[in-house]
Amino acid sequence: MARQALTPREDRQVFTLPLTIRDEHIDENGHVNNVVYVGWLQEAGTAHWNSRFSAEDRARWSWVALRHEVDYFRPLPPGATVVARTWVGDPQGPRFARYVLIEDGEGRLCAQGLSEWCLVDAETLRPHRIPPEMVRPFEA
Template structure:
């Protein structure tokens, strides 16, 4: 029985969701989605999510600041194969109010409800010109804080 997004056992409430259709070009010699493709999917949903909250690339250029990934952890639990339709959920789970934020991901195959991947990424605000760490602009802080509250987050920092 194929499950809808509402029927999925998400790790956290209210995920931002991206639908993914796995195509032959996504697979590797083993016949399942390549590790590099999973990273691309994580990046795709991260940008889609943050832009939906108002942190568009135009805003990044205007402020001269952006959130850069500093670490990504991926747990590959089950393979995805060509022809699979997947749902990738993400949540903003941490924001220190100054420099750092984090998000979690869960990749699910609705056909059987199985979680294929769990991942976590951490980010630091950087100055676009110098590429050095920089304090988060107030408007980013407002957006990140609001997204954590709206998504049912506000979880304590992990690790």
């Protein structure tokens, strides 16, 4: 049984990213393949991060995925309009949960995801506690 639909937090800014369904995304069942959704979780999170932080910050820090979880509600056929809406949770040391809703052009929920990311120093790749100033750009 699918989980209940995620609801964006009121204290978090929700970032919206249009997505494109490409021919290679369509599987033998005639809809977007499940694996594509994991890529979209990463694409939405990366775009959100890039939109809030300078090139200097992005060069200093990197993110490593620890896990992805996806719930599927409605198939996306070829040519559908798709958007991702994403926001972050509360930091837990070096970990940050990111939530993503994948919706069609009519605003219907097609899938949702939860990704857990670990902040690392880009040079050493060692985990680093998420500083409070890194959370502020994601607040509503």
